[in-house]
Amino acid sequence: MPILKNVLLALAAAAMAAASAFAAEITDVTGRKVEIELPAKRILLGEARQIHVAAALKGEHVFDTIVGWRDDLIKKDPDSYAGYSERFPAVEKLPRFGYIPSGDFSLEAAIALKPDVLTLNLEAEKAVEEAGFIEKAAAAGIAVVYLDFRVDPAKNSERSIEILGQLFGAETRAKEFIDYRRAQIAIVTDRLANAGAIERPKVFIERSPGITGETACCRTFGPANFGEMVEKAGGHNIGSDVITATFGDLNPEQLVVANPDHVIVTGSNWSAESDLNQFVAVGRGADPTAAREKLRGLMQRPAFASLDAVKAGRLHAVWHQFYGAPYEFVPIQQFAKWFHPDLFADIDPDRTFREFHEKFLPVAYRSGYFVSLSDGGE
Incomplete structure (x- = not known):
């Protein structure tokens, strides 16, 4: 037995x-x-x-x-x-x-x-x-x-x-992640909807400048990805006026004619791949002072000198890797603060991302995912 x-x-x-x-x-x-x-x-x-x-x-x-x-x-x-x-x-x-x-x-x-x-x-x-x-x-x-x-x-x-x-x-956890993401995006989109007719600033978002080759211009986004984030945050992505694919190029003349109110560049730590080292290194634990200096340097290119955004200092950088992870609720909140500072004065994207880490991620949070030269700061 x-x-x-x-x-x-x-x-x-x-x-x-x-x-x-x-x-x-x-x-x-x-x-x-x-x-x-x-x-x-x-x-x-x-x-x-x-x-x-x-x-x-x-x-x-x-x-x-x-x-x-x-x-x-x-x-x-x-x-x-x-x-x-x-x-x-x-x-x-x-x-x-x-x-x-x-x-x-x-x-x-x-x-x-x-x-x-x-x-x-x-x-x-x-x-x-x-x-x-x-x-x-x-x-x-x-x-x-x-x-x-x-x-x-x-x-x-x-x-x-x-x-x-x-x-x-981890199906239950996936649903919790999706629900959190939706709720954080809705903080912005619902408030914009309730605000009625608001002026949408023109935004040029440049894809990863300063990595390699000459400091050329102007790789950008169409209506998806970062282009969509700009729109959800209450801006108008000028790349969508010309480009239908996820990525594409404006020529410098098109940028000058469009004359955006804000310029955003995407950046990351590309030191392992760059032969130019003029990119804006934003991301986990990035040095904001060094990042701002690189951002200022990129604005010295000929196509940018006459832009209203440059003259007014409405110049920003965002962590490039947001474009490939469903963390876009964080840049949507940050973009909304840059585009409509009064309407979103109480929103704190840094606090949101920190909370997300504490709720979901096994690694500690470190700030550094955005920098700005505007009066609104980071």
């Missing part, structure tokens, strides 16, 4: 373990239906910056099921990487991978880690399809799921949070 009892207990334990994971079908942001056992036991992040969502879902346990990630966080956002490596020293040894569209992703090395799923950004879809990558991964037992926080965040961000919630077994 004791032997039989032990066998029955073992079978019961096995049944409980099997019940904790179940075969399911996920529909990713492209509409593909992907069969996978949930929650996933071994996850490979095809963009390391997805950690900004995964960490909000899993907190202290975020790295329990991540077996590798792309090398973009350490290259493009080393300040955030430092925050996570300080809190979780073992991530220094976490395998890193390249970018599939660049041809430096090793499927063989990924297979060796035996992941259940690989998460990819939507903008990689064309290169992935052309390479037949999904079929090759499937043959090795790896499901591929597309997420999107960048190309069309209004359409795809919440769905992407839900997908990660499914993969990490």
